[in-house]
Amino acid sequence: MGKNLLLLFTILGFTFGSMTKAQDTAGSVETANPLEQLDMGESADAPRIGQRYIKEKFGAWDLVCVETDAEKDPCSITQVLTDQNANPVAEFSMFRLSGGDEAVAAANVVVPLETLLTAQLLISVDGAIGRRYNYSFCHQQGCVAQVGFNKDDIASLKNGLTASIELVPAAAPNRVITLNLSLSGFIPAYEAVDIVAAN
Numbered sequence: 001m002g003k004n005l006l007l008l009f010t011i012l013g014f015t016f017g018s019m020t021k022a023q024d025t026a027g028s029v030e031t032a033n034p035l036e037q038l039d040m041g042e043s044a045d046a047p048r049i050g051q052r053y054i055k056e057k058f059g060a061w062d063l064v065c066v067e068t069d070a071e072k073d074p075c076s077i078t079q080v081l082t083d084q085n086a087n088p089v090a091e092f093s094m095f096r097l098s099g100g101d102e103a104v105a106a107a108n109v110v111v112p113l114e115t116l117l118t119a120q121l122l123i124s125v126d127g128a129i130g131r132r133y134n135y136s137f138c139h140q141q142g143c144v145a146q147v148g149f150n151k152d153d154i155a156s157l158k159n160g161l162t163a164s165i166e167l168v169p170a171a172a173p174n175r176v177i178t179l180n181l182s183l184s185g186f187i188p189a190y191e192a193v194d195i196v197a198a199n
Contacts, residue, residue: 056192059185063192064093074196076108077189081165081179090142090165090179094149096195103148105190109133110142111167119168121145123181125160158187 049067055075056063065075081090094107109121117135124130131153136146149157157163163181 057185058189058192060182061185061189063189075194077186077193079181081181083177083179089177090167092165092181094190095193096190097197098195099197100148102150104151105149105154106196107147107149109145109147109165111135111145112142112169113138114170115143116168116170116173117143119173121147122166123147123163124166125156125163125183127164128156130164130166154190157183158190 049069051067052064053067054062055065055073058077061077061079063075064078065073067073076093076095078091078093080088081092083089089112091110092107093110094105096105097103109123111121115135117138120132120134122130122132133145133147135143137144160183162183165179165181166176167179168176
């Protein structure tokens with residue numbers, strides 16, 4: 001069976017490189033197993049290094065990870081925020097922190113490039129008075145606010161029903177765009193997300 005399989009690979013034009021590993025004094029030749037050199041492929045939907053993938057879902061939240069060659073991929077809980085027409089407008093990604101003086105969690109909030117940065121970003125829970133945050137930088141995909149949360153902020157998110165994020169478009173500085181941030185599934189999502197060292 002082995003000789004027939006090797007002959008079939010030769011007929012089909014497979015090249016396995018040198019098949020000779022060693023030759024004993026009697027003149028017999030030991031050949032490598034061609035099956036050990038086959039590329040068995042991978043699933044077409046498998047993420048490549050650097051690509052994001054959804055590992056798990058928790059209500060309105062996705063546990064999104066980045067494929068790496070490390071033993072464990074870094075993950076954050078993510079939610080895409082949409083307008084009244086279900087068009088994606090912003091993205092909210094959070095992870096937990098350890099070793100911080102005050103912040104126990106952090107989030108990257110990505111908004112459109114056309115946002116008025118001086119108007120800041122406002123986050124509130126269940127209609128309570130919110131907090132304003134500065135934007136940190138912009139790139140091709142949008143502008144980013146790097147937001148810190150203390151224990152009281154996280155408690156509000158865990159106990160709340162819905163949060164809102166407000167931003168102001170640069171083309172209409174008198175207009176406020178309010179995006180809903182669902183808190184459905186937030187508690188199990190928060191417990192599942194990575195803890196990143198703050199220092």
